Amino acid sequence: MPENLDGRGLVRRAQEGDLEAFEALYRENVGRVYALCVRLTGSRSAAEDLTQEVFVRAWRKLGQFRGEAAFGTWLYRVAVNVVMSERRTGPGSNREELTDDPAALEPTSQSSGPEVGMDLERAIATLPPGARQVFVLHDVEGHRHEEIARLVGIAVGTSRAHLHRARARLREVLQ
Amino acid sequence: MTTCDEARRWADDWLDGQLSDALREGIEAHLAACPACRAHADGVRSLLAAASALPREVQPERDLWPAIAARVASPARRTRRDLGSARRWGAVAAAAVLLVGLTAIIVARRARPEAETTGVGARSGAGAAAVPASLPGFGEAFAEYERAGQALRSALADRRGQMSAATLREVEDNLRIIDGAIVSLRMALAQNPDCSELSTLLAATYGHQIDLLRTANQLASM
Numbered sequence: 399m400p401e402n403l404d405g406r407g408l409v410r411r412a413q414e415g416d417l418e419a420f421e422a423l424y425r426e427n428v429g430r431v432y433a434l435c436v437r438l439t440g441s442r443s444a445a446e447d448l449t450q451e452v453f454v455r456a457w458r459k460l461g462q463f464r465g466e467a468a469f470g471t472w473l474y475r476v477a478v479n480v481v482m483s484e485r486r487t488g489p490g491s492n493r494e495e496l497t498d499d500p501a502a503l504e505p506t507s508q509s510s511g512p513e514v515g516m517d518l519e520r521a522i523a524t525l526p527p528g529a530r531q532v533f534v535l536h537d538v539e540g541h542r543h544e545e546i547a548r549l550v551g552i553a554v555g556t557s558r559a560h561l562h563r564a565r566a567r568l569r570e571v572l573q
Numbered sequence: 574m575t576t577c578d579e580a581r582r583w584a585d586d587w588l589d590g591q592l593s594d595a596l597r598e599g600i601e602a603h604l605a606a607c608p609a610c611r612a613h614a615d616g617v618r619s620l621l622a623a624a625s626a627l628p629r630e631v632q633p634e635r636d637l638w639p640a641i642a643a644r645v646a647s648p649a650r651r652t653r654r655d656l657g658s659a660r661r662w663g664a665v666a667a668a669a670v671l672l673v674g675l676t677a678i679i680v681a682r683r684a685r686p687e688a689e690t691t692g693v694g695a696r697s698g699a700g701a702a703a704v705p706a707s708l709p710g711f712g713e714a715f716a717e718y719e720r721a722g723q724a725l726r727s728a729l730a731d732r733r734g735q736m737s738a739a740t741l742r743e744v745e746d747n748l749r750i751i752d753g754a755i756v757s758l759r760m761a762l763a764q765n766p767d768c769s770e771l772s773t774l775l776a777a778t779y780g781h782q783i784d785l786l787r788t789a790n791q792l793a794s795m
Contacts, residue, residue: 417642424638429630436631446633450641457645518623537624562585569616 409469413460420460424453427470431477437534438481440523448484452477478535482549485527521571525564532557533564575603580610584617646792715759718779725786732793744789751782 405426411419431452436445456476463472522530522538531550535541536557541549543557550557575583580603586592587600604611733741758775765771 417646420645421638421642424641428637429632432633432637433627433629433631437627442634446635446637449633450637450644453637453641454644457641518620518627533624537621538627540625558586562582565585565617565620569620572620 405469406465409460409463409465412457413463420453420457423469423473427473428453430470431473434474434477434534434539435481437519437522437538438485438531440525440527440530448477448481451484452480455480478549482531482551485531485550518568518572521568524571525567528552529560529564529567532560533568536561537565575599577603577607577610580604580607581613584610584614588614588617588621715775715779718776718783722779722782722786725783725790729786729790729793732790735793736789740789740792744785747785748782751778751785754778755782 408419408422412423428449432445432449435448435452436442439445439448452473456473459476463469522533525533528550532546535546535549536543543554543561546557547554580600583592583596583600587597592600604614729744736744755775755778758771758778762768762771762775
């Protein structure tokens with residue numbers, strides 16, 4: 399790949415205000431960002447909105463990217479922060495989602511239907527928000543409980559409890 | 574002695590490698606002796622394998638780029654980085670103003686009709702009837718600029734509905750300045766056909782006009 403078309407060349411051009419270069423970065427990374435957003439939110443429409451927000455935020459913060467990590471890694475962090483920030487402050491946030499007590503997170507009636515046989519992606523979407531986020535961050539994305547606790551704003555023990563409940567729920571609906 | 578309840582409660586931490594040695598040994602001894610708890614642990618293990626095997630990428634069902642581009646290019650959301658492009662636009666306008674000034678000095682002593690100004694989508698730009706239709710020397714090159722400019726104006730006229738009113742106003746204002754400079758330069762060149770400086774200025778001004786029209790079309794396409 400020519401130097402000016404590789405990741406670092408594109409980032410440098412985007413940092414200079416080149417929108418075409420930023421579009422190329424978007425095309426390279428949108429699948430990863432959208433996958434994270436749709437799994438964390440359980441909603442395609444919310445994930446589309448958040449994915450847009452991630453790239454708008456990334457454009458505005460590009461000057462802060464120093465190339466110490468890969469662009470995709472930096473963008474991933476932006477994405478997690480955007481989703482978690484929206485979870486805490488966005489219109490979809492509510493008391494149940496913000497609770498630190500996993501016992502309060504009973505599956506909603508909407509998510510307790512006949513899901514037997516559904517695939518894992520759909521099953522994840524039916525989890526209560528807190529359990530879904532911990533499961534996605536831990537078991538899909540590979541974060542440790544300490545990282546999740548910091549990202550989500552809960553105690554480490556709560557993260558463990560959410561994960562336990564999420565796995566139990568998923569095994570139940572996937573059987 | 575680990576019970577079934579304890580083994581199932583700790584199965585997650587055991588699979589995640591989070592248990593102390595004593596607890597790990599206890600649960601492993603229990604699993605070796607209890608088929609039901611072993612099946613439970615295998616079920617969790619299968620779930621973890623499926624989770625880690627999920628595709629890293631999922632493509633959205635629609636292209637999100639146009640909406641993102643519109644937001645990052647919007648003047649209302651302009652940031653320091655966006656100001657880079659704003660400065661480029663400003664530079665074009667400034668260059669045009671400079672050219673207007675230079676041209677005014679060059680042609681000040683010559684009588685001339687009122688320069689025609691042109692808005693986005695207007696039928697004719699700098700090649701108005703008030704100025705000579707052909708010019709010696711660089712005539713063919715200037716005719717090429719005229720054709721390219723008209724094509725870009727036509728494309729922009731079709732897209733003007735996709736631009737914000739503020740952006741459209743800026744484009745029209747900048748085009749008017751450049752068009753005025755081109756008209757003046759063409760008139761001056763018609764009267765001084767051997768003046769290479771005027772030819773150079775006219776070519777540079779056409780270049781600014783084409784750059785501006787191209788940029789405006791790109792913005793309108795986002």
